[in-house]
Amino acid sequence: MNVIEINNLTKSFGKFIAVNNISFNVKKGEIFGFLGPNGSGKSTTIKMICGVLEATKGSVKVLGYDTGKQNEQVKQNIGYMSQKFSLYEDLTVNENLDFYSGIYGLNKKDRDLRKKDIIKMAGLEGKERVLTKFLSGGWKQRLALGCALIHQPKLLVLDEPTAGVDPVSRRTFWNIIHELSRMGITVLVTTHYMDEAESCDELAFIFNGNIIAKGSPEELIRKEGVENLEDVFIKYVEKETNQNTKISVEKLKFAVKEEK
Numbered sequence: 246m247n248v249i250e251i252n253n254l255t256k257s258f259g260k261f262i263a264v265n266n267i268s269f270n271v272k273k274g275e276i277f278g279f280l281g282p283n284g285s286g287k288s289t290t291i292k293m294i295c296g297v298l299e300a301t302k303g304s305v306k307v308l309g310y311d312t313g314k315q316n317e318q319v320k321q322n323i324g325y326m327s328q329k330f331s332l333y334e335d336l337t338v339n340e341n342l343d344f345y346s347g348i349y350g351l352n353k354k355d356r357d358l359r360k361k362d363i364i365k366m367a368g369l370e371g372k373e374r375v376l377t378k379f380l381s382g383g384w385k386q387r388l389a390l391g392c393a394l395i396h397q398p399k400l401l402v403l404d405e406p407t408a409g410v411d412p413v414s415r416r417t418f419w420n421i422i423h424e425l426s427r428m429g430i431t432v433l434v435t436t437h438y439m440d441e442a443e444s445c446d447e448l449a450f451i452f453n454g455n456i457i458a459k460g461s462p463e464e465l466i467r468k469e470g471v472e473n474l475e476d477v478f479i480k481y482v483e484k485e486t487n488q489n490t491k492i493s494v495e496k497l498k499f500a501v502k503e504e505k
Contacts, residue, residue, distance in 0.1 A: 246272065246273045247270040247271065247272055247273070248271050248272065248273050248275075248307065248308055248399065248400050248431040249269075249270060249271035249277075249294060249305070249306070249307055249400070249431070249433065250270050250304075250305070250306040251267060251268055251269050251270070251290075251294075251303070251304075251305050251306075252268050252303055252304050252305075253266050253267075253268055253302065253303035253304070254266070254267050254268065254290070254293065254300055254302070254303035254304065254305060255267075255300065255301045255302040255303050256286075256289050256290075256293060256298065256300055256301050257301045262454055263286050263289040263454055264286045264289050264290050264293070264451075264454045265286075265453075265454040265455050266302075266303065266455075267286075267290070267303075267451065267454075267455065267456045268303075268456070269449050269456060269459060271431060271433060271447070272431070272446075272447075273429065273431055274426055274427075274429050274430070274431055275426070275431055275432070275446045275447060276422065276423070276426050276432045276434065276444070276445045276446050276447075277431075277432065277433050277434070277445060277446065277447050277448070277449070278434055278435075278436065278441075278442045278445035278447070278448040278449070278462075279291075279433060279434065279435045279448075279449055279451065280435065280436070280442055280448055280449070280450050280451070280478065281435075281450055281451040281452055282452065282482060285451045285452050285453060285454070286451050286453070286454040286455075287404075287435045287451060288404060288435075290451070291402055291404055291433070291435070293305050293312065294307060294312065294323075294402065294433070295312075295319070295320070295323055295325055295402060296312040296313075296316040296319040296320055296323075299313060300312075300313060307319045307322065307323065307400060308322050308399055308400065310322070321349075321396070321398075322398055322399045322400060323398050323400050323401075323402055324393035324394050324396070324398035324400070324401045324402065325393060325401075325402045325404075326386075326389050326390055326392075326393045326401070326402070326403050326404070326406050327404045327405075327406075328404055328405035328406060328408040328409075331389065332377055332385070332388060332389055332392060333377065334376070334377045334378035335376065335377075335378065336376070336377055337373065337374050337375060337376055337377065338364070338369055338372050338373050338374070338375055338377065338380075338388055339360070339373045339374060341377055341388060341392055342356075342360045342363065342364075342388075342391060342392060342395060343356065343360075344392075345392040345395045345396075346359070346360070346395050346396075349395065349396035351395070351396065356395075359394075359395055359397070360395070363391035363394060363395065364391070366391070366421060366424075367387035367388065367390065367391050367421070368387065368417070369384065369387065369388065369391070372384065381414070382409060382410050382411070382414065383410050383411060383413070383414025383415075383417065383418070384414075386406060386407065386410055386414065386418060387414075387417075387418065387421070389406075390403075390406070390418070390421065394425075398430070399429075399430065399431065400430070400431045400432075400433065401425065401430055401431070401432045401433070402432075402433045402434075403422075403432065403433070403434040403435070404434075404435050405435050405436060405437065406418065406434065406436075407419075407436065407438065407441065408437070415438070415441070419441060419444060422434070423444070426446075439473065439474040439475040439478060442462065442474050443462045443473070443474045444462075445462060446461065447459070447460065447461055448460065448461070448462060448465060448474075450478070450481055452481065452482070452485045453485065457481055457485065458477075458481060462474050465477050
């Protein structure tokens, strides 16, 4: 079963084509990595998937709902988390969870049960009454993830969720993602960390609004004949830009003072 079905999707802003006729599917329970340099069209695509941006051409279906025609049904089934921490820093952990519970119309009984599970999952026991602004970056991201999950969405969309987070917190965060996947929750994630991307089930690379490659991490590494996914990423960028990412030592001579 496909949770996301994208067919010939295009988004234009005037004469600028941000997303150019792309197609891909995401299966139920899959961790799908959506990769590409900044400005490549990732965020624009995600906004169309979430139903907050209308497509110029083509279609997006989420759990069978057309995002252009059944916007509210789509939003009720999606949990979204961005790279920029978007919760309320002057509210406590409990209060942030209560606030998002209210947005999704949860009754008190469901709210309290889900809060308990989320706090345990995120390792936030004992921090329920702590103001969010006093949490570390890693704890904040886990709280944001919990708020995105409070209404039990079937699809979780994560836009660079671990940007600026320390390695230990990143590892913990991804352990949670894999556990959610095993529970049947589908995850669409963007990241610039290739070690994270290598733990995804499937990947799609987008560049200048075009999908330039799709497949599992293992398939793409084998196809390009390189050692890791970072080399794959760099190879794609070099191919698309016709530029070598290596900096010549000759270009750095200006920075070195010659001894007399």
